[in-house]
């Protein structure tokens with residue numbers, strides 16, 4: 333490892349955002365591979381100093397701060413934490429022998445050992461979902477890490493030891509590592525969710541969890557070192573409290589994401605592009621592409637690189653349309669998100685995406701119906717068969733998600749808002765939606781594509797047609813869906 337000696341000490345002391353950008357630029361362009369521990373400690377220290385109020389800190393005279401000025405970060409602070417991390421890791425595992433001619437690859441035992449040393453140095457009990465627990469600064473100063481932070485620390489630890497084959501693998505709600513000569517070995521290194529026994533050391537689920545959204549049909553983001561930098565930048569959390577963000581931290585995150593974007597390191601990382609889109613929606617950077625284009629690029633990346641098995645690119649976009657009152661577009665994005673989730677079986681590890689769909693179905697869509705049915709206008713979405721088609725596709729995807737799953741998805745809480753929404757469309761509008769039924773062969777082909785990881789998206793056409801894998805139904809569309817859900821609700825009530 334280049335080690336602390338290697339970096340230009342000229343960048344210190346850090347007093348503003350642009351000097352942090354310079355350090356990242358240097359690490360990404362000038363050094364053989366970016367030093368994950370160094371960069372995580374630096375952004376963690378900056379984030380901590382601006383978001384974690386220090387109760388007994390002397391009231392700093394609020395001298396007029398440059399918009400991008402930061403509390404001074406001294407080199408000795410960073411260097412001592414950096415050396416501490418090296419000492420912790422090297423105390424547990426011997427580094428790769430430098431002189432060895434042939435490349436040395438990590439083994440499962442080495443990965444497990446690094447995971448163990450991180451795991452066993454975490455403080456006994458703390459609130460795991462708290463903010464600002466993602467960086468090595470948090471680990472080294474407070475012995476606290478969140479689920480992502482543990483996985484990142486393991487990869488940074490393996491980099492310290494000289495194992496350049498160990499990389500971070502990311503799904504939409506979990507993280508693990510890949511390693512070995514071909515990068516095909518996988519290992520759990522952190523926990524997931526609440527109250528689940530951790531599976532650290534085991535390879536990634538081959539069993540039932542393989543069909544769950546949590547492992548994205550074995551289409552995770554496999555990081556390069558630079559994409560691991562993008563992950564630590566994405567994980568920067570500017571929130572001060574539920575209502576406010578620390579302006580300088582958000583600005584730092586936004587500028588670092590643009591640096592990584594320009595260097596091409598976000599191209600295969602849809603969630604990072606989505607994060608940048610969210611930041612640009614809040615505060616657009618002059619001369620940069622607009623946020624709606626970023627959301628489209630995230631979708632294109634997921635379709636291109638991950639056979640359209642990721643949900644978040646569509647819910648990033650749907651959230652943007654919703655906040656900007658573009659309701660028909662929001663319905664389409666959410667229906668596209670639903671077309672992804674329908675390909676999975678719901679498992680108890682999928683709570684995060686369940687909550688996402690629950691909020692869309694039971695909060696966001698009802699809110700739209702309320703505001704749309706109060707004002708009466710000719711171009712109201714209630715007059716558009718297209719909107720009705722999107723909503724049917726949205727609900728049908730959730731129903732299909734449930735089909736074949738060990739865990740039920742829908743319950744009475746879903747039915748009322750659903751029926752309420754569908755019944756806001758008049759029969760004459762509903763009648764304009766052509767129901768095109770997929771054959772059983774289509775379903776078998778879809779299943780085949782899922783198993784063979786090919787992009788079997790038989791998305792229905794995005795016009796007034798709406799495809800349901802059901803028998804031909806002559807009653808106005810949506811009725812059998814309502815009947816299906818009401819009958820389920822009735823049986824649930826019995």
Ligand SMILES: FC(F)(F)Cc1cc2c(N3CCN(c4nnc(C(F)(F)F)s4)CC3)ncnc2s1
Nearest residue numbers: 480502503504505506507566603644647648651
């Ligand atoms: F490593 C884990 F376990 F934490 C899984 C990861 C999550 C995540 C992320 N997220 C999660 C999704 N996320 C979303 N924010 N808004 C979302 C949407 F609902 F609007 F789509 S999704 C915030 C950033 N952003 C970059 N990289 C990662 S890797």
